[in-house]
Amino acid sequence: MLAGKRIVLGVTGGIAAYKAVEVSRRLVDAGAHVSPVMTAGAEHFIGRTTLSALASEPVQTSLWDEANPIPHTVLGQSADLIVVAPATARLLAAYAAGLSTDLLTNVLLATRAPVVVCPAMHTEMWEHPAVQANVATLRSRGVHIVEPEEGRLAGGDVGAGRLASPERIVAAIEAVLSTTRDLANVHVVVSAGGTREPIDAVRVIANRSSGKQGYAIAAEAAARGAKVTLVSTAELPVPAGVALRAVETAAQMQAALTELAPGADVIIMAAAVADFRPVAPAAGKIKKDQGVPQIVLEPTPDILAALGKAKLAGQVLVGFAAETSDLLANAESKLRRKHLDLIVANDVSAPGVGFQHDTNAVTLVQPGGVVHVVALADKRSIAKAVLDTVVQIRGASPTPNSKRSLTK
Numbered sequence: 001m002l003a004g005k006r007i008v009l010g011v012t013g014g015i016a017a018y019k020a021v022e023v024s025r026r027l028v029d030a031g032a033h034v035s036p037v038m039t040a041g042a043e044h045f046i047g048r049t050t051l052s053a054l055a056s057e058p059v060q061t062s063l064w065d066e067a068n069p070i071p072h073t074v075l076g077q078s079a080d081l082i083v084v085a086p087a088t089a090r091l092l093a094a095y096a097a098g099l100s101t102d103l104l105t106n107v108l109l110a111t112r113a114p115v116v117v118c119p120a121m122h123t124e125m126w127e128h129p130a131v132q133a134n135v136a137t138l139r140s141r142g143v144h145i146v147e148p149e150e151g152r153l154a155g156g157d158v159g160a161g162r163l164a165s166p167e168r169i170v171a172a173i174e175a176v177l178s179t180t181r182d183l184a185n186v187h188v189v190v191s192a193g194g195t196r197e198p199i200d201a202v203r204v205i206a207n208r209s210s211g212k213q214g215y216a217i218a219a220e221a222a223a224r225g226a227k228v229t230l231v232s233t234a235e236l237p238v239p240a241g242v243a244l245r246a247v248e249t250a251a252q253m254q255a256a257l258t259e260l261a262p263g264a265d266v267i268i269m270a271a272a273v274a275d276f277r278p279v280a281p282a283a284g285k286i287k288k289d290q291g292v293p294q295i296v297l298e299p300t301p302d303i304l305a306a307l308g309k310a311k312l313a314g315q316v317l318v319g320f321a322a323e324t325s326d327l328l329a330n331a332e333s334k335l336r337r338k339h340l341d342l343i344v345a346n347d348v349s350a351p352g353v354g355f356q357h358d359t360n361a362v363t364l365v366q367p368g369g370v371v372h373v374v375a376l377a378d379k380r381s382i383a384k385a386v387l388d389t390v391v392q393i394r395g396a397s398p399t400p401n402s403k404r405s406l407t408k
């Protein structure tokens with residue numbers, strides 16, 4: 001697992017810095033190449049010589065090195081993984097804010113490799129709302145946090161905030177490296193946002209979808225090595241490595257997905273597609289002085305049901321179900337009717353769940369009735385759970401993707 005992996009080990013200024021030496025030794029023993037980076041604070045706690053001796057190369061501390069003029073990009077781009085242990089409150093704040101104040105924060109900004117952060121500090125600091133907000137921000141961006149443990153802290157205090165043990169840190173690194181490329185060479189198509197159906201030249205029928213859940217899935221899939229195409233109505237920043245197909249109406253979303261589906265290994269419909277649209281949208285603006293207009297509606301195409309009918313062997317089709325009652329019964333019915341491999345049911349009437357929130361809570365249902373409940377969490381964590389299940393379904397699929405044929 002770790003053999004040949006290039007790991008940047010960032011060490012910041014906390015009393016637990018001495019444990020970074022043990023983390024480095026374990027990684028090197030397992031065959032990893034460890035490049036240590038220390039902050040100025042860390043140098044108050046451990047000597048460079050100690051860490052250099054137990055890593056794969058000498059410690060680096062500065063951005064300003066004549067022999068190596070751009071150390072941050074070299075380290076950031078070549079890393080398979082970056083781990084920061086211990087991570088102080090200052091490091092969490094700088095990383096969450098995107099500040100590049102020293103070599104380590106520059107490396108963290110100059111990488112697309114997975115990042116594992118292991119905070120350690122006094123209990124009061126760890127529980128401070130500012131620190132917890134920074135941790136939540138980093139988590140929502142896909143940074144893996146190894147939570148501190150309860151135990152004895154510097155000065156004899158006891159409480160939460162002690163750096164996780166070197167065993168736990170190395171296990172977390174192994175877990176991240178084992179899952180992060182599990183979608184390599186897989187084409188994942190994700191839909192996101194709410195469709196807008198024109199009433200006239202200026203008015204639309206819309207819904208409350210922000211696109212956040214779909215974008216979190218796209219970002220997570222790209223981070224796990226997938227080729228990702230996002231078909232979206234939303235105007236959020238496009239995640240790194242994701243191709244965008246901007247659409248507005250259900251008809252445009254269907255056209256894009258119908259075109260992309262034959263080349264897709266996985267299709268995930270997180271979009272909220274309008275169920276009805278005006279039959280005859282007016283070309284200009286309907287004037288108020290003409291009285292209240294009668295708007296005749298017609299059903300939109302059910303995009304997911306059509307994709308289900310045309311599903312290719314080996315292709316994994318995932319739908320969402322936004323419900324306000326009878327969550328499981330409604331989701332199971334959609335799963336069957338639309339020929340899905342997985343449905344992600346969310347009770348959008350529950351606090352913090354579904355439309356517009358940064359969080360969601362879902363129940364994953366497969367045709368065999370397998371149910372996995374994910375409690376309220378940020379949308380990136382929901383995305384992880386959905387993609388973990390997709391990877392399991394693909395692993396269990398008897399038909400190789402390269403030999404697809406029409407099943408229906």
Ligand code: PMT
Nearest residue numbers: 209210211212213269272273302303304320321322355356
């Ligand atoms: O975008 P956010 O603000 O982050 O909110 C996330 C979300 C609440 C939009 C998301 O979690 C979600 O539930 N998306 C599906 C919303 C929805 O339209 O659910 P539904 O139960 O009405 O539809 C079932 C499935 O059929 C969905 O996958 C939907 O994309 C699809 N569908 C629905 C109607 C239609 N005409 N065509 C479709 O393909």
